[in-house]
Amino acid sequence: MTLKKDFEDIQDELFQIRKQLFENPELGDQEYQSMKLLVDYLRSYDFDVETGIVQRPTAFRAEFSSDKPGPTIAYLAEYDALPSIGHGCGHNLIATFAVGAGVMLRKQIEEIGGKVVVLGTPAEETNGAKVPMSEQGTFDDIDVAMMVHGADISSESGPMLAMDALQFAYQGQAAHAAAAPEQGINALDAVIQLFNGINALRQHVPSDVKMHGIITKGGEAAGIVPAEAVAQFYIRANQREVLDDVVTKVKRIAEGASSMTGADLTISNYELSYDNMVTNQPLSAAFTKHLKTYSANPVYPAVPATGSADMGNVSKVVPAIHPFVGLNEPGLVFHTKEFADKTMTPDGEAAIHDAVLSLAHTGYDIIANKDLLHAIKEAFNRQS
Numbered sequence: 001m002t003l004k005k006d007f008e009d010i011q012d013e014l015f016q017i018r019k020q021l022f023e024n025p026e027l028g029d030q031e032y033q034s035m036k037l038l039v040d041y042l043r044s045y046d047f048d049v050e051t052g053i054v055q056r057p058t059a060f061r062a063e064f065s066s067d068k069p070g071p072t073i074a075y076l077a078e079y080d081a082l083p084s085i086g087h088g089c090g091h092n093l094i095a096t097f098a099v100g101a102g103v104m105l106r107k108q109i110e111e112i113g114g115k116v117v118v119l120g121t122p123a124e125e126t127n128g129a130k131v132p133m134s135e136q137g138t139f140d141d142i143d144v145a146m147m148v149h150g151a152d153i154s155s156e157s158g159p160m161l162a163m164d165a166l167q168f169a170y171q172g173q174a175a176h177a178a179a180a181p182e183q184g185i186n187a188l189d190a191v192i193q194l195f196n197g198i199n200a201l202r203q204h205v206p207s208d209v210k211m212h213g214i215i216t217k218g219g220e221a222a223g224i225v226p227a228e229a230v231a232q233f234y235i236r237a238n239q240r241e242v243l244d245d246v247v248t249k250v251k252r253i254a255e256g257a258s259s260m261t262g263a264d265l266t267i268s269n270y271e272l273s274y275d276n277m278v279t280n281q282p283l284s285a286a287f288t289k290h291l292k293t294y295s296a297n298p299v300y301p302a303v304p305a306t307g308s309a310d311m312g313n314v315s316k317v318v319p320a321i322h323p324f325v326g327l328n329e330p331g332l333v334f335h336t337k338e339f340a341d342k343t344m345t346p347d348g349e350a351a352i353h354d355a356v357l358s359l360a361h362t363g364y365d366i367i368a369n370k371d372l373l374h375a376i377k378e379a380f381n382r383q384s
Helices: 005-022 032-043 091-112 132-134 188-202 240-261 282-294 309-313 337-342 344-369 370-383
Strands: 048-051 060-067 072-077 113-121 142-148 150-151 161-169 210-217 228-237 262-267 322-325
Touching: 005 032, 005 091, 005 113, 005 322, 005 344, 032 060, 032 091, 032 161, 060 240, 072 188, 072 309, 091 150, 091 344, 113 132, 132 309, 142 282, 142 344, 161 188, 161 240, 188 210, 188 228, 188 240, 228 240, 228 282, 282 344, 322 344, 344 370
Parallel strands: 072 113, 072 142, 150 322
Antiparallel strands: 048 060, 060 113, 161 228, 161 262, 210 228
Protein backbone atom coordinates (compact mmCIF):
# COMPACT_ATOMS: atom_id res chain seq x y z
CA MET A 1 0.00 0.00 0.00
CA THR A 2 1.36 3.41 -0.97
CA LEU A 3 -0.87 5.84 0.89
CA LYS A 4 1.86 8.20 2.06
CA LYS A 5 3.29 8.45 -1.43
CA ASP A 6 -0.20 8.92 -2.86
CA PHE A 7 -0.80 11.80 -0.44
CA GLU A 8 2.46 13.47 -1.37
CA ASP A 9 1.40 13.29 -5.02
CA ILE A 10 -1.82 15.27 -4.38
CA GLN A 11 -1.06 17.40 -1.33
CA ASP A 12 -0.41 20.59 -3.29
CA GLU A 13 -3.71 20.12 -5.13
CA LEU A 14 -5.51 19.73 -1.81
CA PHE A 15 -3.83 22.78 -0.29
CA GLN A 16 -4.98 24.77 -3.32
CA ILE A 17 -8.59 23.56 -2.92
CA ARG A 18 -8.50 24.67 0.72
CA LYS A 19 -7.20 28.09 -0.36
CA GLN A 20 -9.75 28.61 -3.14
CA LEU A 21 -12.65 27.73 -0.86
CA PHE A 22 -11.28 30.05 1.84
CA GLU A 23 -10.93 32.96 -0.58
CA ASN A 24 -14.39 32.46 -2.13
CA PRO A 25 -16.80 31.63 0.72
CA GLU A 26 -20.42 30.94 -0.22
CA LEU A 27 -23.46 30.60 2.01
CA GLY A 28 -25.58 27.46 2.27
CA ASP A 29 -27.36 26.38 -0.93
CA GLN A 30 -25.43 29.08 -2.79
CA GLU A 31 -22.14 27.15 -3.04
CA TYR A 32 -22.10 26.99 -6.84
CA GLN A 33 -18.43 27.82 -7.37
CA SER A 34 -17.40 25.67 -4.42
CA MET A 35 -19.30 22.71 -5.83
CA LYS A 36 -17.77 23.25 -9.28
CA LEU A 37 -14.28 23.34 -7.81
CA LEU A 38 -14.84 20.03 -6.02
CA VAL A 39 -16.60 18.15 -8.81
CA ASP A 40 -14.10 19.31 -11.42
CA TYR A 41 -11.32 17.95 -9.24
CA LEU A 42 -13.06 14.61 -8.78
CA ARG A 43 -13.83 14.35 -12.49
CA SER A 44 -10.14 14.83 -13.18
CA TYR A 45 -9.64 11.54 -11.33
CA ASP A 46 -12.34 9.74 -13.35
CA PHE A 47 -15.18 10.01 -10.84
CA ASP A 48 -18.68 9.91 -12.29
CA VAL A 49 -20.52 12.94 -10.95
CA GLU A 50 -24.20 13.81 -10.59
CA THR A 51 -25.10 17.28 -9.36
CA GLY A 52 -28.36 18.65 -8.00
CA ILE A 53 -29.26 15.50 -6.10
CA VAL A 54 -32.14 15.52 -3.55
CA GLN A 55 -33.47 18.66 -5.25
CA ARG A 56 -30.57 20.74 -3.90
CA PRO A 57 -28.72 22.50 -6.74
CA THR A 58 -25.34 22.53 -4.98
CA ALA A 59 -25.45 18.92 -3.75
CA PHE A 60 -23.58 16.21 -5.61
CA ARG A 61 -22.66 12.54 -5.69
CA ALA A 62 -19.32 11.48 -7.18
CA GLU A 63 -18.38 7.80 -7.38
CA PHE A 64 -15.65 5.58 -8.68
CA SER A 65 -16.22 1.82 -8.97
CA SER A 66 -13.60 -0.85 -9.33
CA ASP A 67 -14.15 -3.92 -11.47
CA LYS A 68 -14.13 -6.08 -8.35
CA PRO A 69 -16.95 -6.52 -5.81
CA GLY A 70 -16.65 -4.95 -2.39
CA PRO A 71 -18.23 -2.49 0.04
CA THR A 72 -19.00 1.13 -0.75
CA ILE A 73 -17.21 3.78 1.29
CA ALA A 74 -18.63 7.32 1.42
CA TYR A 75 -16.78 10.48 2.38
CA LEU A 76 -18.94 13.53 3.08
CA ALA A 77 -17.96 17.08 2.11
CA GLU A 78 -19.34 20.29 3.57
CA TYR A 79 -18.48 23.61 1.91
CA ASP A 80 -20.92 26.27 3.07
CA ALA A 81 -19.56 29.36 4.84
CA LEU A 82 -20.88 31.72 7.51
CA PRO A 83 -22.23 35.25 6.93
CA SER A 84 -19.50 37.91 7.36
CA ILE A 85 -17.04 35.38 8.80
CA GLY A 86 -16.40 33.08 5.85
CA HIS A 87 -15.09 29.62 6.70
CA GLY A 88 -15.17 30.15 10.43
CA CYS A 89 -16.29 26.55 10.90
CA GLY A 90 -13.55 25.18 8.68
CA HIS A 91 -15.73 23.72 5.96
CA ASN A 92 -12.98 24.54 3.49
CA LEU A 93 -11.02 21.86 5.34
CA ILE A 94 -13.92 19.40 5.55
CA ALA A 95 -14.42 19.50 1.78
CA THR A 96 -10.69 19.09 1.21
CA PHE A 97 -10.56 16.11 3.58
CA ALA A 98 -13.40 14.38 1.72
CA VAL A 99 -12.18 14.83 -1.85
CA GLY A 100 -8.62 14.01 -0.83
CA ALA A 101 -9.64 10.78 0.84
CA GLY A 102 -11.86 9.90 -2.11
CA VAL A 103 -9.04 10.32 -4.61
CA MET A 104 -6.60 8.37 -2.46
CA LEU A 105 -8.95 5.44 -1.91
CA ARG A 106 -9.83 5.50 -5.62
CA LYS A 107 -6.18 4.68 -6.32
CA GLN A 108 -6.40 1.58 -4.09
CA ILE A 109 -9.73 -0.01 -4.97
CA GLU A 110 -8.71 -1.12 -8.43
CA GLU A 111 -6.59 -3.67 -6.57
CA ILE A 112 -8.79 -4.49 -3.55
CA GLY A 113 -12.28 -3.90 -5.00
CA GLY A 114 -15.27 -1.91 -3.87
CA LYS A 115 -16.55 1.58 -4.60
CA VAL A 116 -15.74 5.03 -3.24
CA VAL A 117 -18.35 7.80 -3.11
CA VAL A 118 -17.86 11.47 -2.29
CA LEU A 119 -21.08 13.24 -1.33
CA GLY A 120 -21.33 17.01 -1.51
CA THR A 121 -23.67 18.08 1.30
CA PRO A 122 -24.65 21.77 1.23
CA ALA A 123 -25.95 24.09 3.92
CA GLU A 124 -24.88 22.26 7.08
CA GLU A 125 -25.00 25.55 8.97
CA THR A 126 -28.66 26.17 8.18
CA ASN A 127 -30.73 23.62 6.29
CA GLY A 128 -28.49 20.59 5.99
CA ALA A 129 -28.77 18.53 2.82
CA LYS A 130 -27.82 15.38 4.72
CA VAL A 131 -31.38 15.35 6.06
CA PRO A 132 -33.13 14.80 2.68
CA MET A 133 -30.23 12.55 1.65
CA SER A 134 -30.97 10.35 4.66
CA GLU A 135 -34.69 10.38 3.92
CA GLN A 136 -34.55 9.88 0.14
CA GLY A 137 -32.27 6.85 -0.13
CA THR A 138 -28.89 8.42 -0.91
CA PHE A 139 -27.23 6.04 1.56
CA ASP A 140 -29.14 2.89 0.58
CA ASP A 141 -26.16 1.45 -1.33
CA ILE A 142 -23.48 2.79 1.03
CA ASP A 143 -21.86 0.61 3.70
CA VAL A 144 -20.18 3.30 5.83
CA ALA A 145 -20.19 7.10 5.88
CA MET A 146 -17.34 9.20 7.24
CA MET A 147 -16.48 12.85 7.60
CA VAL A 148 -13.92 14.77 9.64
CA HIS A 149 -14.31 18.25 11.14
CA GLY A 150 -11.49 20.62 11.98
CA ALA A 151 -11.29 21.77 15.61
CA ASP A 152 -8.94 23.26 18.16
CA ILE A 153 -7.78 19.78 19.22
CA SER A 154 -8.24 16.26 17.85
CA SER A 155 -10.92 14.09 19.44
CA GLU A 156 -12.76 10.89 18.69
CA SER A 157 -16.20 10.82 17.13
CA GLY A 158 -18.86 11.22 19.78
CA PRO A 159 -22.45 12.30 20.40
CA MET A 160 -24.24 15.36 19.04
CA LEU A 161 -27.56 16.80 20.09
CA ALA A 162 -30.85 16.30 18.30
CA MET A 163 -32.26 19.69 17.32
CA ASP A 164 -35.52 21.24 16.14
CA ALA A 165 -35.63 24.78 14.75
CA LEU A 166 -39.08 26.16 15.59
CA GLN A 167 -40.69 29.43 14.58
CA PHE A 168 -43.66 30.90 16.46
CA ALA A 169 -45.50 33.58 14.50
CA TYR A 170 -48.29 35.50 16.30
CA GLN A 171 -50.86 37.62 14.49
CA GLY A 172 -52.73 40.25 16.48
CA GLN A 173 -54.46 43.53 15.70
CA ALA A 174 -52.80 46.91 15.32
CA ALA A 175 -54.22 49.92 17.15
CA HIS A 176 -53.09 53.25 18.56
CA ALA A 177 -51.27 52.24 21.72
CA ALA A 178 -52.44 55.31 23.67
CA ALA A 179 -55.71 56.42 22.05
CA ALA A 180 -57.37 53.04 21.46
CA PRO A 181 -55.35 50.24 23.11
CA GLU A 182 -58.53 48.29 23.82
CA GLN A 183 -58.95 47.77 20.07
CA GLY A 184 -55.58 46.12 19.70
CA ILE A 185 -54.34 42.56 20.14
CA ASN A 186 -50.70 42.65 21.12
CA ALA A 187 -48.73 39.96 19.29
CA LEU A 188 -45.54 40.96 21.08
CA ASP A 189 -47.17 40.22 24.42
CA ALA A 190 -47.77 36.70 23.13
CA VAL A 191 -44.08 36.29 22.26
CA ILE A 192 -43.08 37.62 25.69
CA GLN A 193 -45.39 35.11 27.37
CA LEU A 194 -43.87 32.40 25.19
CA PHE A 195 -40.40 33.31 26.51
CA ASN A 196 -41.70 33.43 30.08
CA GLY A 197 -43.29 30.02 29.72
CA ILE A 198 -40.17 28.44 28.22
CA ASN A 199 -38.07 29.95 31.00
CA ALA A 200 -40.42 28.37 33.55
CA LEU A 201 -40.11 25.02 31.75
CA ARG A 202 -36.30 24.99 32.08
CA GLN A 203 -36.54 23.75 35.69
CA HIS A 204 -38.49 20.69 34.56
CA VAL A 205 -36.49 19.26 31.67
CA PRO A 206 -33.44 16.96 31.68
CA SER A 207 -30.09 18.68 32.13
CA ASP A 208 -29.01 17.99 28.54
CA VAL A 209 -31.92 19.97 27.08
CA LYS A 210 -30.98 23.36 25.62
CA MET A 211 -33.56 25.99 24.57
CA HIS A 212 -32.41 29.30 23.10
CA GLY A 213 -34.32 31.78 21.01
CA ILE A 214 -34.58 35.27 19.58
CA ILE A 215 -37.35 37.68 18.61
CA THR A 216 -37.06 38.31 14.88
CA LYS A 217 -40.06 40.64 14.68
CA GLY A 218 -41.55 42.59 17.56
CA GLY A 219 -43.38 45.62 16.27
CA GLU A 220 -42.89 48.73 14.17
CA ALA A 221 -43.17 51.62 16.64
CA ALA A 222 -43.83 52.10 20.34
CA GLY A 223 -47.04 53.96 19.58
CA ILE A 224 -48.58 51.05 17.65
CA VAL A 225 -49.87 47.88 19.24
CA PRO A 226 -47.73 45.19 17.51
CA ALA A 227 -49.89 43.27 15.08
CA GLU A 228 -47.18 40.75 14.22
CA ALA A 229 -44.44 39.20 16.31
CA VAL A 230 -42.17 36.25 15.56
CA ALA A 231 -39.76 34.22 17.68
CA GLN A 232 -37.36 31.52 16.58
CA PHE A 233 -35.93 28.84 18.85
CA TYR A 234 -33.41 26.05 18.68
CA ILE A 235 -34.40 23.25 21.03
CA ARG A 236 -31.87 20.45 21.59
CA ALA A 237 -31.47 17.23 23.58
CA ASN A 238 -29.18 14.21 23.66
CA GLN A 239 -31.89 11.90 22.33
CA ARG A 240 -34.56 12.47 19.68
CA GLU A 241 -37.23 10.90 21.93
CA VAL A 242 -36.49 13.36 24.74
CA LEU A 243 -36.46 16.27 22.30
CA ASP A 244 -39.84 15.29 20.87
CA ASP A 245 -41.34 15.31 24.38
CA VAL A 246 -39.88 18.74 25.19
CA VAL A 247 -41.05 20.18 21.87
CA THR A 248 -44.59 19.02 22.64
CA LYS A 249 -44.46 20.96 25.91
CA VAL A 250 -43.03 24.06 24.22
CA LYS A 251 -45.79 24.02 21.64
CA ARG A 252 -48.38 23.87 24.43
CA ILE A 253 -46.76 26.92 26.02
CA ALA A 254 -46.96 28.71 22.68
CA GLU A 255 -50.63 27.83 22.38
CA GLY A 256 -51.21 29.06 25.92
CA ALA A 257 -49.63 32.41 25.03
CA SER A 258 -52.02 32.62 22.11
CA SER A 259 -55.01 31.95 24.35
CA MET A 260 -53.84 34.49 26.93
CA THR A 261 -53.45 37.34 24.47
CA GLY A 262 -55.92 36.50 21.72
CA ALA A 263 -53.22 36.51 19.05
CA ASP A 264 -53.41 33.79 16.42
CA LEU A 265 -50.46 31.39 16.30
CA THR A 266 -48.64 29.63 13.46
CA ILE A 267 -45.88 27.17 14.34
CA SER A 268 -43.40 26.04 11.69
CA ASN A 269 -39.90 24.65 11.26
CA TYR A 270 -37.67 27.39 9.85
CA GLU A 271 -34.82 24.91 9.29
CA LEU A 272 -34.68 21.14 8.95
CA SER A 273 -34.57 19.03 12.11
CA TYR A 274 -31.35 17.21 13.02
CA ASP A 275 -31.22 13.86 14.78
CA ASN A 276 -28.72 13.05 17.51
CA MET A 277 -25.42 11.61 16.30
CA VAL A 278 -24.80 7.94 17.08
CA THR A 279 -21.14 7.10 16.55
CA ASN A 280 -20.38 3.62 15.25
CA GLN A 281 -17.77 2.46 17.73
CA PRO A 282 -15.88 -0.16 15.65
CA LEU A 283 -15.66 2.34 12.79
CA SER A 284 -14.53 5.06 15.19
CA ALA A 285 -11.86 2.82 16.70
CA ALA A 286 -10.47 2.00 13.25
CA PHE A 287 -10.25 5.68 12.33
CA THR A 288 -8.78 6.73 15.68
CA LYS A 289 -6.05 4.10 15.39
CA HIS A 290 -4.88 5.62 12.13
CA LEU A 291 -5.23 9.22 13.30
CA LYS A 292 -2.96 8.46 16.26
CA THR A 293 -0.44 6.98 13.82
CA TYR A 294 -0.45 9.80 11.28
CA SER A 295 -0.82 12.82 13.56
CA ALA A 296 1.87 14.41 15.70
CA ASN A 297 -0.85 15.81 17.99
CA PRO A 298 -2.69 13.91 20.75
CA VAL A 299 -6.15 12.49 20.07
CA TYR A 300 -8.54 12.96 22.99
CA PRO A 301 -11.66 10.96 23.90
CA ALA A 302 -14.96 12.17 22.51
CA VAL A 303 -16.22 15.37 24.07
CA PRO A 304 -19.75 15.68 25.54
CA ALA A 305 -22.45 16.76 23.10
CA THR A 306 -22.85 20.53 22.84
CA GLY A 307 -23.95 21.23 19.26
CA SER A 308 -25.96 19.63 16.49
CA ALA A 309 -25.26 18.56 12.91
CA ASP A 310 -27.10 16.86 10.08
CA MET A 311 -24.57 14.01 10.29
CA GLY A 312 -26.83 12.77 13.09
CA ASN A 313 -29.49 11.93 10.50
CA VAL A 314 -26.91 10.01 8.49
CA SER A 315 -25.91 7.99 11.55
CA LYS A 316 -29.48 6.69 11.87
CA VAL A 317 -29.44 5.10 8.38
CA VAL A 318 -25.83 3.93 7.90
CA PRO A 319 -22.79 3.33 10.15
CA ALA A 320 -21.14 6.74 10.55
CA ILE A 321 -18.47 8.76 12.32
CA HIS A 322 -17.79 12.48 12.74
CA PRO A 323 -14.41 12.87 14.50
CA PHE A 324 -12.40 16.08 14.91
CA VAL A 325 -8.87 16.78 13.72
CA GLY A 326 -7.09 19.52 15.63
CA LEU A 327 -5.48 22.72 14.39
CA ASN A 328 -3.00 22.65 17.27
CA GLU A 329 -4.53 25.59 19.14
CA PRO A 330 -6.46 24.51 22.26
CA GLY A 331 -9.31 26.89 22.98
CA LEU A 332 -9.72 28.07 19.38
CA VAL A 333 -13.41 28.90 18.99
CA PHE A 334 -15.67 27.81 16.12
CA HIS A 335 -17.55 30.42 14.07
CA THR A 336 -14.89 33.11 14.39
CA LYS A 337 -12.61 34.87 11.92
CA GLU A 338 -9.70 33.49 13.93
CA PHE A 339 -10.82 29.94 13.22
CA ALA A 340 -11.16 30.68 9.51
CA ASP A 341 -7.69 32.19 9.38
CA LYS A 342 -6.22 29.21 11.23
CA THR A 343 -7.26 26.88 8.43
CA MET A 344 -4.75 28.66 6.17
CA THR A 345 -1.71 28.07 8.40
CA PRO A 346 0.77 25.17 8.39
CA ASP A 347 -1.41 23.65 11.11
CA GLY A 348 -4.24 23.59 8.57
CA GLU A 349 -1.97 21.74 6.16
CA ALA A 350 -1.07 19.26 8.92
CA ALA A 351 -4.79 18.71 9.55
CA ILE A 352 -5.28 17.90 5.86
CA HIS A 353 -2.43 15.40 6.05
CA ASP A 354 -3.78 13.75 9.19
CA ALA A 355 -7.44 13.61 8.17
CA VAL A 356 -6.99 12.54 4.54
CA LEU A 357 -4.56 9.74 5.35
CA SER A 358 -6.69 8.51 8.26
CA LEU A 359 -9.91 8.55 6.23
CA ALA A 360 -8.31 6.78 3.27
CA HIS A 361 -6.59 4.16 5.43
CA THR A 362 -9.83 3.46 7.31
CA GLY A 363 -11.68 2.99 4.03
CA TYR A 364 -8.95 0.65 2.82
CA ASP A 365 -9.22 -1.44 6.01
CA ILE A 366 -13.00 -1.76 5.70
CA ILE A 367 -12.73 -3.05 2.15
CA ALA A 368 -9.78 -5.37 2.84
CA ASN A 369 -10.93 -6.70 6.23
CA LYS A 370 -14.31 -8.44 6.14
CA ASP A 371 -14.24 -8.93 9.91
CA LEU A 372 -14.05 -5.18 10.46
CA LEU A 373 -16.98 -4.51 8.16
CA HIS A 374 -18.96 -7.25 9.93
CA ALA A 375 -18.25 -5.67 13.34
CA ILE A 376 -19.29 -2.25 12.05
CA LYS A 377 -22.58 -3.58 10.72
CA GLU A 378 -23.28 -5.62 13.84
CA ALA A 379 -22.83 -2.51 15.99
CA PHE A 380 -25.15 -0.56 13.69
CA ASN A 381 -27.82 -3.28 13.87
CA ARG A 382 -27.66 -3.23 17.66
CA GLN A 383 -28.04 0.55 17.59
CA SER A 384 -31.11 0.28 15.37
